[in-house]
Amino acid sequence: MLTQHFPALLVVVPLIAAPLIVLVRRSLPSWIIALLATAATFGIALSLLDRTLAEGTLSYAMGSWAPPLGIEYRIDAAGAFVAVIVAAMGLIVMPYSRVGIAAEVRNEEHYLYYALMMLCLAGLLGILVTGDAFNVFVFLEVSSLATYVLIAMGRDRRALMAAYQYLLMGTIGATLYVVGVGLLYLETGTLNLADMATRLPMASDSRAVLAALAFITVGISLKIALFPLHLWLPNAYAYAPSPVSAFLAATATKVSIYVLMRYFFSIFGESAVFDARATGAILLGLSLAAMFIPAIVAIFQHDMKRLLAYSSVSQIGYITLGISMDSVDGLMASAMHLFNHALTKGGLFLVLGGVVLRCRGASFDRLAGLGQTMPVAAFAMVVGGLSLIGVPGTAGFISKWYLVSAAIHLGQWWLVGAVLASSLLAVIYVWRFVEVAYFRAPPADHPPPGEAPLSMFVPALLMIGGCVYFGLDATWSSEVATRVAEVLMNSRSGGQ
Amino acid sequence: MRLDIILRVIAKLLIPFALVFALYVQFHGDFGPGGGFQAGVIVAASVIFYALIYGLPAARRVVPDALVEILLAVGVLIYAGVGVIGLLLGGNYLDYFVLAGDPVHGQHRGILWVELGVLITVAAVMLKVFYVFAGRRRDAGEGGE
Numbered sequence: 001m002l003t004q005h006f007p008a009l010l011v012v013v014p015l016i017a018a019p020l021i022v023l024v025r026r027s028l029p030s031w032i033i034a035l036l037a038t039a040a041t042f043g044i045a046l047s048l049l050d051r052t053l054a055e056g057t058l059s060y061a062m063g064s065w066a067p068p069l070g071i072e073y074r075i076d077a078a079g080a081f082v083a084v085i086v087a088a089m090g091l092i093v094m095p096y097s098r099v100g101i102a103a104e105v106r107n108e109e110h111y112l113y114y115a116l117m118m119l120c121l122a123g124l125l126g127i128l129v130t131g132d133a134f135n136v137f138v139f140l141e142v143s144s145l146a147t148y149v150l151i152a153m154g155r156d157r158r159a160l161m162a163a164y165q166y167l168l169m170g171t172i173g174a175t176l177y178v179v180g181v182g183l184l185y186l187e188t189g190t191l192n193l194a195d196m197a198t199r200l201p202m203a204s205d206s207r208a209v210l211a212a213l214a215f216i217t218v219g220i221s222l223k224i225a226l227f228p229l230h231l232w233l234p235n236a237y238a239y240a241p242s243p244v245s246a247f248l249a250a251t252a253t254k255v256s257i258y259v260l261m262r263y264f265f266s267i268f269g270e271s272a273v274f275d276a277r278a279t280g281a282i283l284l285g286l287s288l289a290a291m292f293i294p295a296i297v298a299i300f301q302h303d304m305k306r307l308l309a310y311s312s313v314s315q316i317g318y319i320t321l322g323i324s325m326d327s328v329d330g331l332m333a334s335a336m337h338l339f340n341h342a343l344t345k346g347g348l349f350l351v352l353g354g355v356v357l358r359c360r361g362a363s364f365d366r367l368a369g370l371g372q373t374m375p376v377a378a379f380a381m382v383v384g385g386l387s388l389i390g391v392p393g394t395a396g397f398i399s400k401w402y403l404v405s406a407a408i409h410l411g412q413w414w415l416v417g418a419v420l421a422s423s424l425l426a427v428i429y430v431w432r433f434v435e436v437a438y439f440r441a442p443p444a445d446h447p448p449p450g451e452a453p454l455s456m457f458v459p460a461l462l463m464i465g466g467c468v469y470f471g472l473d474a475t476w477s478s479e480v481a482t483r484v485a486e487v488l489m490n491s492r493s494g495g496q
Numbered sequence: 497m498r499l500d501i502i503l504r505v506i507a508k509l510l511i512p513f514a515l516v517f518a519l520y521v522q523f524h525g526d527f528g529p530g531g532g533f534q535a536g537v538i539v540a541a542s543v544i545f546y547a548l549i550y551g552l553p554a555a556r557r558v559v560p561d562a563l564v565e566i567l568l569a570v571g572v573l574i575y576a577g578v579g580v581i582g583l584l585l586g587g588n589y590l591d592y593f594v595l596a597g598d599p600v601h602g603q604h605r606g607i608l609w610v611e612l613g614v615l616i617t618v619a620a621v622m623l624k625v626f627y628v629f630a631g632r633r634r635d636a637g638e639g640g641e
Binding site: 005008009012015016018019020022023060061062063064 | 565569582
């Protein structure tokens with residue numbers, strides 16, 4: 001009986017946890033509330049994925065006002081898949097946070113950290129579950145505002161500047177998005193996404209719809225950090241507290257990518273986006289640029305967190321490359337990489353968080369000789385790095401494999417070369433870490449040999465272990481990703 | 497100090513009316529322009545007015561920081577709680593139809609509670625922002641917290 005309310009509860013549970021945490025204020029009880037709420041949210045997300053895979057789209061009338069007049073929550077396999085990624089990441093980061101933020105966030109601000117994490121989670125999940133264009137904007141702002149503050153909580157004073165930069169860019173992105181929604185509302189007279197999708201074909205050639213497409217694409221691309229709109233991302237990831245970096249790296253950009261996929265394939269429809277205009281070519285060009293330029297920039301970083309951040313921008317290029325192919329195979333590769341990259345980058349940031357705690361910094365000077373001082377963490381970083389490169393046996397390989405085969409399927413052989421070449425760049429930046437960790441002597445004031453606290457170490461190793469597990473046995477992830485791609489593609493032609 | 501006696505007396509006269517007007521805006525929101533957001537802003541503005549005339553410490557004695565933070569959360573909880581009650585009574589989330597025997601009464605009751613939550617949170621957030629900005633130099637001067 002309760003299960004029918006899961007689409008709403010997915011958002012409501014973390015949303016109620018946030019004010020509760022503000023009320024209890026003390027660090028330990030707020031952590032317990034946050035932990036329980038994330039666990040419940042993860043359970044709800046899993047059950048939603050289960051049901052959407054079996055039954056198709058779920059619709060929920062908010063306040064019992066029937067859609068399209070009332071606000072509708074609407075979730076299908078694609079949304080539920082990303083929701084599971086987000087909720088799982090929340091659940092992994094919570095136990096980690098207890099020790100993880102102790103060193104980075106002032107004690108009297110711990111409750112604010114947990115409350116903001118809950119709001120961020122609620123916002124991200126809300127974007128995925130809502131069926132209303134304006135709701136997407138509201139949830140985008142809920143998650144973004146929480147994110148800005150979370151980033152600013154970093155101990156480094158530059159965190160404040162990074163948060164401010166992200167605030168400016170993020171606000172511009174959200175504004176562009178809402179302008180686009182306004183134009184769509186003008187043309188179709190509805191904010192319900194499914195309703196909009198059925199009405200758009202009648203108006204699809206008007207200039208306003210074209211402008212809406214442009215506004216929404218650019219606005220969401222800012223949130224995705226699609227090259228060259230990525231400038232906020234490296235600083236934000238580098239100076240945020242470690243658990244926040246890990247959570248954002250695995251979730252925030254992924255959710256925005258989902259929104260872009262939705263608008264391209266389910267709402268505007270593939271023919272309006274790809275066949276009638278050069279969107280595909282532009283996206284392809286930007287994806288290729290993203291695969292190469294930030295990867296080259298990553299090679300020249302002297303700080304592991306910044307290196308990983310630039311690597312994120314580069315990996316986002318693979319995901320958008322899959323979208324630009326405009327085929328089920330390409331979308332499936334995108335969905336696959338969305339999952340695998342969340343796993344890999346989330347895991348890497350979690351391991352790095354433990355390292356930063358002990359080495360008091362993520363610059364290569366501080367990480368030197370990590371292979372001796374923290375052997376397991378260093379090895380975990382290498383495994384994660386291999387997954388970034390896409391070495392067989394890791395999750396990164398699977399998604400690149402599907403990406404390459406999707407390119408071959410379209411007869412675009414040169415793309416195979418591009419993916420390979422960009423993977424070689426990943427080899428170089430991962431090798432930089434290997435060189436620092438294994439071939440350099442530890443700094444004079446290096447910490448005594450030992451690993452990070454257990455509560456940080458176990459979640460981090462779980463994620464890295466997941467990289468290997470989903471690299472060896474990709475049946476579950478590839479099956480779900482295939483369904484996700486089909487759902488996205490079919491909702492355009494079937495117009496369900 | 498002695499010269500602002502007019503301001504002080506007028507402020508004392510005006511603030512109660514401002515608060516009553518806030519309640520009017522709140523309850524009239526059902527039928528005309530108004531509602532929780534506007535009422536919350538008026539409530540916060542009257543406290544800010546008090547702070548401007550009588551000084552920040554006096555305002556903080558009337559509405560302490562801790563209270564502001566509690567109210568901030570309570571408002572959201574009321575709003576979300578109304579949704580959960582609708583769910584427990586067998587409707588969907590934020591379903592007001594089931595809040596009373598008669599659906600129209602239910603809608604009235606639901607929006608009343610929800611707008612109360614909005615009023616509380618909006619007023620508290622406004623005050624929080626004001627306190628943080630107005631107290632910035634002062635709090636830092638006391639050597640942090």
